[in-house]
Amino acid sequence: MVYGTCGLESLCGPGQHQNQRCSGILGTLLTLSQKQQQQQAENAAGAAGKKKKVTAAQLRVQKDLSELSLGSTMKTDFPNPDDILNFTLTIDPDEGMYKGGSFSFSFAINQNFPHDPPKVKCKEKIYHPNIDLEGNVCLNILREDWKPVLNLNAVIVGLQFLFLEPNASDPLNKEAAEDLKTNREGFKRNVRSAMGGGGVRGETFQRVLK
Amino acid sequence: MDETTVADMANGDGSRIKWKFLDRIVSRQGPFADPDNPIGEQALQMLSSVKVLVIGAGGLGCEILKNLALSGFTDIHVIDMDTIDVSNLNRQFLFRQADVGKHKAEVAARFVESRVRGVKITPYCGKIQDKDEDYYMQFAFVVCGLDSIEARRWINATLVGMVDEENPDSLKPLIDGGTEGFKGQSKVILPTMTSCIECQLDLHAPRAAVPLCTLATIPRQPQHCIEWAHIIAWDEERKDITLDNDDPEHITWLYQKALKRAEDFDIPGVTYSMTQGVVKNIIPAIASTNAIIAASCCNEAFKFATGSNPSLAYPPPDANNYMTYSGDDSIYTYTFTHEKKDDCPVCGNLAKTMEIDPSWTLQEFVESFAERPEAQLKKPSIRSEAKTLYMQSIASLEEQTRPNLAKKLSELVSDGEEIAVSDPALQISFKYKLVFKS
Numbered sequence: 001m002v003y004g005t006c007g008l009e010s011l012c013g014p015g016q017h018q019n020q021r022c023s024g025i026l027g028t029l030l031t032l033s034q035k036q037q038q039q040q041a042e043n044a045a046g047a048a049g050k051k052k053k054v055t056a057a058q059l060r061v062q063k064d065l066s067e068l069s070l071g072s073t074m075k076t077d078f079p080n081p082d083d084i085l086n087f088t089l090t091i092d093p094d095e096g097m098y099k100g101g102s103f104s105f106s107f108a109i110n111q112n113f114p115h116d117p118p119k120v121k122c123k124e125k126i127y128h129p130n131i132d133l134e135g136n137v138c139l140n141i142l143r144e145d146w147k148p149v150l151n152l153n154a155v156i157v158g159l160q161f162l163f164l165e166p167n168a169s170d171p172l173n174k175e176a177a178e179d180l181k182t183n184r185e186g187f188k189r190n191v192r193s194a195m196g197g198g199g200v201r202g203e204t205f206q207r208v209l210k
Numbered sequence: 211m212d213e214t215t216v217a218d219m220a221n222g223d224g225s226r227i228k229w230k231f232l233d234r235i236v237s238r239q240g241p242f243a244d245p246d247n248p249i250g251e252q253a254l255q256m257l258s259s260v261k262v263l264v265i266g267a268g269g270l271g272c273e274i275l276k277n278l279a280l281s282g283f284t285d286i287h288v289i290d291m292d293t294i295d296v297s298n299l300n301r302q303f304l305f306r307q308a309d310v311g312k313h314k315a316e317v318a319a320r321f322v323e324s325r326v327r328g329v330k331i332t333p334y335c336g337k338i339q340d341k342d343e344d345y346y347m348q349f350a351f352v353v354c355g356l357d358s359i360e361a362r363r364w365i366n367a368t369l370v371g372m373v374d375e376e377n378p379d380s381l382k383p384l385i386d387g388g389t390e391g392f393k394g395q396s397k398v399i400l401p402t403m404t405s406c407i408e409c410q411l412d413l414h415a416p417r418a419a420v421p422l423c424t425l426a427t428i429p430r431q432p433q434h435c436i437e438w439a440h441i442i443a444w445d446e447e448r449k450d451i452t453l454d455n456d457d458p459e460h461i462t463w464l465y466q467k468a469l470k471r472a473e474d475f476d477i478p479g480v481t482y483s484m485t486q487g488v489v490k491n492i493i494p495a496i497a498s499t500n501a502i503i504a505a506s507c508c509n510e511a512f513k514f515a516t517g518s519n520p521s522l523a524y525p526p527p528d529a530n531n532y533m534t535y536s537g538d539d540s541i542y543t544y545t546f547t548h549e550k551k552d553d554c555p556v557c558g559n560l561a562k563t564m565e566i567d568p569s570w571t572l573q574e575f576v577e578s579f580a581e582r583p584e585a586q587l588k589k590p591s592i593r594s595e596a597k598t599l600y601m602q603s604i605a606s607l608e609e610q611t612r613p614n615l616a617k618k619l620s621e622l623v624s625d626g627e628e629i630a631v632s633d634p635a636l637q638i639s640f641k642y643k644l645v646f647k648s
């Protein structure tokens with residue numbers, strides 16, 4: 001962009017800039033008020049072609065999705081492919097205590113993404129120290145540590161990690177966390193039985209084995 | 211015009227007496243102003259002919275409307291969707307007890323009009339999203355006093371999208387003020403030329419949040435008990451009812467849940483109004499912070515309109531464009547240059563117009579991106595606002611959108627519609643406005 005003496009040639013326009021009275025932004029303003037009527041008439045004529053533009057949140061999600069690396073243990077499902085802000089992610093851990101299970105998470109992203117984090121919930125009732133019976137997930141980057149520079153891939157990696165390394169010090173299911181802390185072998189047995197649709201401490205879980 | 215003429219004007223018209231000091235400012239060359247800028251009558255004429263839009267008629271908005279009117283602006287428009295709540299009356303000084311329940315924009319406009327002779331304020335009681343580009347095009351610039359980041363992002367993207375390099379009048383400066391408690395900031399955005407709201411997104415402090423597990427297991431503060439009731443208890447017990455922050459029954463339910471939990475953990479201090487504040491995420495507002503930030507925004511507006519001195523962000527792109535103010539630890543203020551981000555999804559790439567043959571299939575269109583010199587994309591994914599035309603990177607979406615490849619473009623998009631094209635090789639998406647070849 002070329003700036004003239006007023007510093008804002010692009011604002012006042014090259015033609016006007018060569019006028020004897022170049023007046024920077026103000027020149028634009030003055031011209032504008034003179035042009036207003038003419039412009040409104042033109043606008044009325046062109047009003048038929050109004051289209052919604054892709055929103056900033058959609059653009060970010062589209063970018064995040066095109067950079068996603070799902071590997072062989074994860075897949076997505078979009079109930080409505082035209083709505084990329086709402087989808088399900090399924091994780092099939094291939095190692096760790098939750099190996100053999102299949103866990104799905106609903107992602108709900110609002111128009112204020114990435115200022116707001118995505119809302120993520122586990123869709124099955126599972127036995128996990130960091131996921132409660134309603135599906136709430138305790139993952140720092142989904143809440144207190146979310147930043148706009150983080151992307152969907154970071155969230156997905158975080159979720160994957162929860163199945164490799166369940167964390168007893170951030171309990172959302174207190175009983176499961178207690179079991180993990182005090183009796184790791186017993187915890188493993190509980191995980192197997194819960195994944196098979198059995199009960200643990202009087203609570204029945206959903207069968208998630210593949 | 212020299213000083214004598216301005217003085218004559220004031221003598222000739224008694225009503226200009228009250229503008230004596232304003233006239234003095236615009237009748238002299240500002241020390242830093244461009245010598246070509248008009249002074250005197252011409253500057254005054256600009257001030258009164260300029261049409262300004264104010265977004266928000268709340269804490270900041272009341273101040274901004276009052277300041278603009280008292281600075282000599284005479285054609286002001288204001289948008290606000292909210293109605294007046296009794297809790298606004300302590301600082302939103304254009305409203306009175308009898309106005310509770312009425313629209314803020316309407317009441318504020320009438321109040322300022324009744325107090326400042328000669329000013330016309332046109333209110334719109336609704337959402338900024340109700341209005342289109344034609345509407346925003348009529349203003350010289352926009353002053354924002356909002357508390358919502360979402361609304362800021364929307365008006366920002368709209369103003370950036372309106373910039374047409376062929377038409378200098380399509381560039382609408384955005385003066386944006388924001389406050390939170392003792393802190394605030396004001397900034398000027400010259401869309402596409404300087405850093406935009408989207409470029410600055412990571413400067414906005416995210417809402418302070420407490421880890422979910424703290425809420426669930428070891429609450430320490432009354433607010434933790436309220437958040438627990440809000441996020442966890444509601445879903446457990448009232449999953450089928452959508453929480454309405456404005457429904458007193460809902461707030462009462464949360465309040466009682468929180469109170470019970472606070473008793474269990476021996477935490478004092480949960481009140482109904484605290485519950486309301488936490489659930490609605492009410493940011494503490496301090497009247498004087500609003501006054502400081504609004505004053506700074508309106509000074510920028512005045513300089514824009516009169517040219518009496520250079521404004522923030524002038525000249526772009528290297529000038530300081532962002533002022534932050536902090537009054538919580540003594541007083542601190544700092545003005546700096548926030549740089550435009552090359553990979554900003556809003557201003558990093560402007561939509562280019564692309565002529566297309568509507569009888570092309572999407573397949574042909576996708577393939578054409580491999581040949582476009584500016585793109586040369588191997589795996590482009592394409593979306594419009596309403597539709598996912600084709601997404602290659604995600605297996606399930608690729609499968610779902612593959613049938614679109616055989617369709618004609620005219621079946622998928624309409625003439626003039628905007629699309630976004632992303633590719634793993636691209637740092638940001640390209641945007642195109644598709645125009646049908648006839």
Ligand SMILES: [Zn+2]
Nearest residue numbers: 406409554557
């Ligand atoms: Zn930007």
